[in-house]
Amino acid sequence: MNILLRWIFGALILLAVSYLVPGIGFASTWSLLVTVIVLGLINALIRPILILLTLPINILTLGLFTLIINAAVFILASTIVKGFTVDNFSAAFWGALVYWLLSTALNSVGKQS
Numbered sequence: 001m002n003i004l005l006r007w008i009f010g011a012l013i014l015l016a017v018s019y020l021v022p023g024i025g026f027a028s029t030w031s032l033l034v035t036v037i038v039l040g041l042i043n044a045l046i047r048p049i050l051i052l053l054t055l056p057i058n059i060l061t062l063g064l065f066t067l068i069i070n071a072a073v074f075i076l077a078s079t080i081v082k083g084f085t086v087d088n089f090s091a092a093f094w095g096a097l098v099y100w101l102l103s104t105a106l107n108s109v110g111k112q113s
Helices: 002-020 029-045 047-053 055-060 065-080 089-112
Strands: 024-026 084-086
Touching: 002 024, 002 029, 002 089, 024 029, 024 089, 029 047, 029 065, 029 084, 047 055, 047 065, 055 065, 065 084, 065 089, 084 089
Parallel strands: none
Antiparallel strands: 024 084
């Protein structure tokens, strides 16, 4: 049940991101749901490897390079899922940032109750 709730909340957050950030969109509800799964898999499998490989740059930038990695993850997800569109790197950057902020806020609210 917990996985299903995370999937639904992830879809709602991505839907909010598509409304808040111009340049990010979904062709259908199914592409939104598939994007949540693909983003989860990329964040679990590929993102840790990217962070480890870019550790020297991350140390020099005091962790700010992680924002670039998150934008790259958004672009990678848009190339995998056909109905998920990210127009440019700027949209991916701001979309990843808003996604992170909303999911962090939702996780903190969920831990308090």
